[in-house]
Amino acid sequence: MAISSILYSPKSSDCDLQQLLKMAPLLCSVNDLHPSLITSAIKIRVVRAYGLLFNGDSQHMMSFECILQDEEGVKIHASFARNLAGSAASKIKEGCCYDFYKFYMRPNHMRFKTTDHEFRIVMTQKSQIFEITADDFPNEMFSFRTFAEIAGIKSVGDAALFDVIGVIVESGGVINQPNRKMLEIKIEDENHDSVVCTLWEEYVDEFLSQIDPNVKQIPIVLIQYCRPISYEGEIRISTSYNVSRVLLNRDTPIMNEFRQRIFGNIRFFKIANLTFNHESRRMVDETENLEVKSIEDVFCLEFLDFCDTLDSSYWICGKVDNVEAIHEWWYMGCTRCGKKVTQVDNKFYCDACKKYDGVANKRFMVKVNVVDASSDATMLLWDREYVKLLGKRAWEIDVEGVEPRDSCNIPKEIKEKFLHRVILFKVQLRNDGDFRFDEPYTVKKICITPEIVEKHAAEFLYSLNDVKSQNDSAKSFSDISFADDVVTEMQIPVSETDEAYGGDFEKIVKEGNELIETGKRKIENLFEESVNVKKGKLNVKVEKE
Incomplete structure (x- = not known):
């Protein structure tokens, strides 16, 4: 039949x-x-x-x-x-x-x-x-993957198509190629993890047709059945021929649920005025025009009002000189959101998802100490960054000879990949609520593209022996903040004699230097007091040369 x-x-x-x-x-x-x-x-x-x-x-x-x-x-x-x-x-x-x-x-x-x-x-x-008719049949029809999971995809050819939902934070223009057209958009989830998506052919028209320039609202997009692609070492997503679907600002249960999750997020509220440019241009990659700061400059910025702004993250170029764990170099994470789970009997409970699951994934959580020519800082890297650097998941790491509960014992494979490696880190400033000098910076993104790293390494990782000459020619922001530009010793021409100064040359120099040091300490004390007023009972340690 x-x-x-x-x-x-x-x-x-x-x-x-x-x-x-x-x-x-x-x-x-x-x-x-x-x-x-x-x-x-x-x-x-x-x-x-x-x-x-x-x-x-x-x-x-x-x-x-x-x-x-x-x-x-x-x-x-x-x-x-x-x-x-x-x-x-x-x-x-x-x-x-x-x-x-x-x-x-x-x-x-x-x-x-x-x-x-x-x-x-x-x-x-x-x-x-x-x-x-099946009224009791499940209505859940999506297979969402978090952006953190997408960034950790090892082989794009083996991954099945999946769904994503997020807020459009940046949009390129329509690129008309000889046989097809494309449009790039950057999407962020509620955790501010991001991924770049490329729309092809009919999906460009489908997306643009749903834009209402007269309505100002947070642009929430849902893309069904997209596929991962690798572009210059970065995992992105793309529409996939006839199967994909692009939905923008629809009044559906799944979109309304996401809208509730981001309710009150000031960062997304500002994006309600995002305009979509129809000009033919590609979306500029963030790593193409980086503004990189020294570790010391970033440290200083945490004392200023700048750290209260919406986007308080900066790029740092540094060399990894140590790798250590918090408690262990891994944790058990939720298969949905990647957050830490608690084992209850033979199941795992995720407090973020409010759900139990029979399985959980081992995920990376390791600290690294990073140095540049100005200072050093401890940074906390999570699963996405380690998967990108190692090309492996946490459960694939060789742990031979590593004690399960020894926090000081990092697998050799991780150390070999990280120690003495120069990397660009995008770090989040520590805000008023969690600011502690002994807490690490959270790394939001890394860049390991050789030509970009080498460009900034030449500026921020010069020999420590050259620091003085570098500072003499160009004072940094931190120099001004900590009054290092004050003369630290009296410059007396060598040709002058004791007689020219009444026979008390050494005494004059000594007294002059003492006055300078006293003035410098006063400046530092005033700075410390202003920080204590802003941060509460916070002790600021200022190291002197």
């Missing part, structure tokens, strides 16, 4: 429907499907339905594709060949529930896999489909 004649609605009174239902085998879950089970039947909801078009012509469909999900949330891909595509497209609707019966299973060798399932379904003319 052809597929065009066997799709029944729940209200159908056709006697053949009852007969077929009696003949149908017991329903099985998607996880139980296997090529050897040729009479399987499944109860599913259609999450995504789309046609593969020939040269973009909607009148010539090469095949009809569906992404199906069962009651357990497990997804599998289903394909209808060209001779069945038109009929299936007219009758199968997204969001509806169906019983699928009499189909074949084939290995999932798709170039861009829409699911992680080992197999995919191939429908034939003998396949049977029944539309059913």
Whole structure:
């Protein structure tokens, strides 16, 4: 029986429907499907339905594709060949529930896999489909990945397509190429982790058509079935041919839930006035025009009002001279959000997600001490940065010879990759609430592109023997703040004699230097008092040469 004649609605009174239902085998879950089970039947909801078009012509469909999900949330891909595509497209609707019966299973060798399932379904003319009512069937139809998880993807070719949701914080213009067009946008999640997304072809028009210039609101975008791509060592995402979908500022439960999560975030509130430029230009990569500061300058900025601004993060170029752990060099993280979980019996509880899970992932959490020509600082790097640097997940690290509870014992593989390596770090200033001199800086992003690192290393990692001459030619911000530009010793021409100064040359020099030191200490004490007023009972240690 052809597929065009066997799709029944729940209200159908056709006697053949009852007969077929009696003949149908017991329903099985998607996880139980296997090529050897040729009479399987499944109860599913259609999450995504789309046609593969020939040269973009909607009148010539090469095949009809569906992404199906069962009651357990497990997804599998289903394909209808060209001779069945038109009929299936007219009758199968997204969001509806169906019983699928009499189909074949084939290995999932798709170039861009829409699911992680080992197999995919191939429908034939003998396949049977029944539309059913299932009010209690799960409505959750998304497979979200956090931006931290995306940044840690090791092999972009092996990853199945996934969904993302976030706030658009930056947008490029439409790039018209000879055979296609593109648009780049930068998205941030509620944790201010970011990822760059490239929209291609029809998704550019789909995105621009949803922009209302008369409405000022935080631009929330949801992209279904995007794929990871690698661009200059950075993991980005991209739309994927016909399967992706781009939704902007829709009134849907999932978007309203995200809107509630970012409610009150001042940083995102300012982005409500973001304008989308239609000019043909690429979005500038942040690392292309970096403003890098010395560690000492960043330390000084924490005492000023600048650290109360919305974007209080700065780039530092430094060399790693030590690697250490807080308690251990790893922690058990939630598979959804990556936050730390608590083991309860044989399950793991995530306080951020408010959910239990049977599994958790080992994730990196290691401190490094970084030095430049001005000072040194301790920085805390999390899983995303270590995966980018090591090219491995925490559970793949060789821990031979490492004591499980020895916080001082870092795996050799980590030390070898980090020690004496020059890296650009984007660090977050420590605010009033958590400011402590003994606490590390949180690293938001790193840059290891050789040409960019070398450019700034030449400026910030010159020999310590040259520091004095460098400072003589160009005073830094920290020099002014700590009164280092005050003359530290009297300059007396060597040619002058004691007689010219009444025979008391050494005494005059000594008394003059004592006066200078007294004046310098007064300046430092005034600075310390102003800091104590701003920060409370905070002791500022100023080192003198």
